[in-house]
Amino acid sequence: MLLRHTPKEVAERHALTINPAKTCQPVGAMYAALGIHKCLPHSHGSQGCCAYHRSALTRHYTEPIMGSTSSFTEGASVFGGQSNLMESITNIFALYNPDIIAVNTTCLSEVIGDDLTQIINRALADNKIPHGKTVIYASTPSFKGSHVTGYANMLSAMVQNFAKNTGKKNNAITLLPSFIEPSDMTEIKHIAEEMGIEYIMYPDTSGVVNAPMDGKFHMYPKGGTPKEKIQQSGDSRYALALGRVGTLQAAQLLDTKCKVKTDSIDLPIGISATDTFVDLLRRSSGVTVPESLQTERGQLVDVLCDKAQYVYGKKVSLMGDPDTLYGLVQFCKDAGMQVLHVVTGTPAGAKWERRVRELAGEGTTVKAGAQADLFYLHQLLQNNKPDLLFGNTYCKYIARDMDIPLIRTAFPIYDRIGHSYIPITGYRGGMHLLLKVLDIIMDRQDRDAPEEKFELVM
Numbered sequence: 001m002l003l004r005h006t007p008k009e010v011a012e013r014h015a016l017t018i019n020p021a022k023t024c025q026p027v028g029a030m031y032a033a034l035g036i037h038k039c040l041p042h043s044h045g046s047q048g049c050c051a052y053h054r055s056a057l058t059r060h061y062t063e064p065i066m067g068s069t070s071s072f073t074e075g076a077s078v079f080g081g082q083s084n085l086m087e088s089i090t091n092i093f094a095l096y097n098p099d100i101i102a103v104n105t106t107c108l109s110e111v112i113g114d115d116l117t118q119i120i121n122r123a124l125a126d127n128k129i130p131h132g133k134t135v136i137y138a139s140t141p142s143f144k145g146s147h148v149t150g151y152a153n154m155l156s157a158m159v160q161n162f163a164k165n166t167g168k169k170n171n172a173i174t175l176l177p178s179f180i181e182p183s184d185m186t187e188i189k190h191i192a193e194e195m196g197i198e199y200i201m202y203p204d205t206s207g208v209v210n211a212p213m214d215g216k217f218h219m220y221p222k223g224g225t226p227k228e229k230i231q232q233s234g235d236s237r238y239a240l241a242l243g244r245v246g247t248l249q250a251a252q253l254l255d256t257k258c259k260v261k262t263d264s265i266d267l268p269i270g271i272s273a274t275d276t277f278v279d280l281l282r283r284s285s286g287v288t289v290p291e292s293l294q295t296e297r298g299q300l301v302d303v304l305c306d307k308a309q310y311v312y313g314k315k316v317s318l319m320g321d322p323d324t325l326y327g328l329v330q331f332c333k334d335a336g337m338q339v340l341h342v343v344t345g346t347p348a349g350a351k352w353e354r355r356v357r358e359l360a361g362e363g364t365t366v367k368a369g370a371q372a373d374l375f376y377l378h379q380l381l382q383n384n385k386p387d388l389l390f391g392n393t394y395c396k397y398i399a400r401d402m403d404i405p406l407i408r409t410a411f412p413i414y415d416r417i418g419h420s421y422i423p424i425t426g427y428r429g430g431m432h433l434l435l436k437v438l439d440i441i442m443d444r445q446d447r448d449a450p451e452e453k454f455e456l457v458m
């Protein structure tokens, strides 16, 4: 009911965000850190921050997410968090024995101005970091950016701390995925494996945040990229960054630091973008596309042709993370849908906005940044109602208020499961996504059909 008070008229806002279309930086940094094997994410700030970061990830993945905190109280807030972090490092290695601690900062520690490089060097000098173990950190002040920025910063920290150019190239291609589900990471690996390509991918959260239940507690599940593999990425013959916003910084660093030739492409969501990914893998490795992938592609094309009449011309609005959004817009265009609005709380930049507008069409409203919030999205929808809305769980209030079917494709998703097991990337992911869209459109058609038009075969 409260949403009924959202006015249709859109007013310019500069200093106010209402219902942000994002979460905070450390959430993304923690998620990326979980994609390294035997890595414990550590939140350098108050317990409240860490509780929020962990609960956001735990609720989204319905898995217990491990993470530690520097537990700031009043003293640390005034005098700085050095002693808290030093004590944390000692306790974490003694109690939880990770190979790596990946520290992310918080608003509080950033405002205080804690010098993490100095603190970690001091911990090294004081022998608080056992031999063979590592502490890395990413600066993740949440008064700017979003969880995607935090993910990007932690991914860069991985390249900065681990990737090494030994001068002897290996045969692997390095894959750097943007903030995507573990199911999508699995799908990307599936494509590379089907093509017989040697690869190193990081982070890789598959088998960590969607690990199988075997009745035992695993502090560190089997998944995650081993540290040695990340080191070897500095010698890889080629690197492919998937999703430009979440990986740009890390891709550039891998190129400049280790002299690895790197290309950036969009996430392989839908037929066109997956074709681009597969073709780049094929050309860079001199292999042919196997029949198994051609079959997956052919099946997706088949369903799209068979049911085009249900999706063609449908009006859609989308909110979410910039890289996933670009892929989803491409998917919608492939299916002949009309994209009305694209909104992300991540400050993805003018270039991203321009690219999405070019892809979606000039009539599409595209906005990124703090004022591109759910309040703004609701206003846009009131002025031009779509047939479908893509977004996260928070969009359900708008969807219910306006009776628009919602497809959950953005972070976080708290009220449905499946996203961590079922991909939207690759040809198989495109099939899942298309079936989801078709189901929701056809269910709606059945619900609203008059008696004489209620058909058994649609």
Ligand code: SF4
Pocket (backbone or CB within 6 Å): 024, 025, 026, 045, 048, 049, 050, 052, 053, 105, 106, 107, 108, 142, 143
């Ligand atoms: S204070 Fe900052 S880091 Fe902590 S939960 Fe809030 S936004 Fe995130």
